[in-house]
Amino acid sequence: MNIVKFAIPEIIFGRGSLNHAGQCTLRLGGKKVFLVSDEGIEKAGWLSRLQDILHKDGIQWVYYSGVTSNPRDYQVERGAELYLAEGADVIIAIGGGSPMDTAKGIAILVNNGGRIRDYEGANKVQRPLPPMVLITSTAGSGSDISQFCIITDPQRNVKMSIITRTLVPNISIVDPLILQTKGETLIIQSAIDALAHAVEAYLSIIASPFTQMHSLKAIELIQKHLPDALATRSLDALEQLSIAAVSASIAFSNAGLGAEHALAHSLGGHFDLSHGTVHPILLTSVMRYNLDSCVPKMADIGRIILGSQRGSDRSTALAGIERLTEFFATLNVSLQLRDEVGEDGYQFLGPIAKMAMHDACNLTNPRKTTSDDLLQICEEVW
């Protein structure tokens, strides 16, 4: 086994764990919080709840609301200017991947300077970041756990993957109560994003025993609890999805991802699709594409999904992928790309596949990809 590095934040998990946000801030030496969130979280009341918690612990904050879905480079750069102007000393984000990735981008710039695009790729950030507490509002993105940060460059219409160990926040707060205010589509998309994290991390060429056990646990929990979470919205089921998302995030942060996420970033960047939209469309197709490069590992996934071996490893792997395809078909989300981007989008698939080849997620895919391969996947799911 090669040398592996394994890093995760301190995690505070459970119903009501949001109440720990103030104590976490104080423990990190924070006196003035730079608070990042978005409109959805504001409307659901979680932002004011968090502000009350900080207030009770005597902590000042400045709020930065300039965050949209698929956060842009200029939103990060404006945030960094405000952070410096206000003299903040710790960053807290509450929300999905967008506010959390914006917060991470701001953390890079305030201590390293320059433009956010200077840090695209792996290990480009030299100086340590200010302390960060990230509070996830979805059971999916994993930004609260991971060393990943995805920011859109609107000039190139591309989502930049920024990957470096220093992006692992100090503290991740995962409070399943926050999931209760989320709609069906977001729960599905987040869960399949987490499933894609778990699967791609498991198949990654730098997966280790430490990441693999987390991948398999996440796959098991998502398949078992997503239907119940959708049918009942029970807190128990949402909590299980949160555990799955944390596990999947621990796995992918340390093992990397693969061609599915490379394509997801490229498609998402070009068409300004929310990240969660593309995983139900792409995941099983990319699994079929990768199958012959990792039959034993794909059979492990098959056994988890099916609960048993089905003949050979290859048959088990294929049956597992088939079961996933059937499972996705029962969910109320798009499974064809054209349904999301319209017929006119077809002409852009070639350039999108080429762009995906530059994404750092491709580096750990189990099968060496070409842009023709990626184009073919896009055509398959068209």
Add this chain to the structure above:
Amino acid sequence: MNIVKFAIPEIIFGRGSLNHAGQCTLRLGGKKVFLVSDEGIEKAGWLSRLQDILHKDGIQWVYYSGVTSNPRDYQVERGAELYLAEGADVIIAIGGGSPMDTAKGIAILVNNGGRIRDYEGANKVQRPLPPMVLITSTAGSGSDISQFCIITDPQRNVKMSIITRTLVPNISIVDPLILQTKGETLIIQSAIDALAHAVEAYLSIIASPFTQMHSLKAIELIQKHLPDALATRSLDALEQLSIAAVSASIAFSNAGLGAEHALAHSLGGHFDLSHGTVHPILLTSVMRYNLDSCVPKMADIGRIILGSQRGSDRSTALAGIERLTEFFATLNVSLQLRDEVGEDGYQFLGPIAKMAMHDACNLTNPRKTTSDDLLQICEEVW
């Protein structure tokens, strides 16, 4: 599920990972290392190897060798005086639990002052510690991962459990190559220490899904690979034991331990036994004692050990414990307490059981213990 906190160090795992020690030190801002180890590591050549690595990276060190098995309070206190006198700024320990726990004790005192006994128990350390890199030479103690530190108070003949999140080191380096210079007895004792960590953490009243998956993985790997590690000393098998020890440590650091470790500390403190000696003697007896308080969980452990269900959960649990007892009997270590402490030791069992009641490990045991219960366990294994 209650709110759970989960914290582990950054882990650098793999053959040759010792070579990363210099870069880790620099990353933590270290200019002058306070280096802690012991005679065994010196003789095996690992200390000079580490010093060469630091030297190549231009890092100064001061070496503190005043460490014995079951490190004493005064050894920690002398170490802290030397650290301060030398103006060191980072602590590195290489060795088993004794040098690593000594290093942790020194880290507490240099930033918090006082005597080490002032910090006995849970959460008594107020101020943050200097950066620590811990390099384990055994697949067992888990001190390189955990928030635990065990120091002997020779006036009371007791091993003090000091437990606080700030004792989690910054970086844990786990290099299975170092295990190759260890003897049979130490490999067995370390593996059963790790097994006890995994079992007690699994049964702990504050276990969580995040710790439980690590417990079960550790139990599986130790049972599977310990015989091969002893028979062949193959690096592959030793590596699997290292993975198991890391998993068990992640589990117990975050879930706590139980009555077995409370007794082990009390017995070890009184008779100056090395920590590893007592686990093969105590573990299955304490499991039988706890069984009725946690049948379903004990059955999970049974299924891992046996590979299948055996009738009811209770039968499966009992069969698992029985299999472990048989397994320990095949190993070349003492299974009766009298063989380690001599007939004269019997008279001290009462006071030892009473002393064990004060150990913080008891707080998370699944069955509420009395000193009579603990005395009975000692008599059973006498």
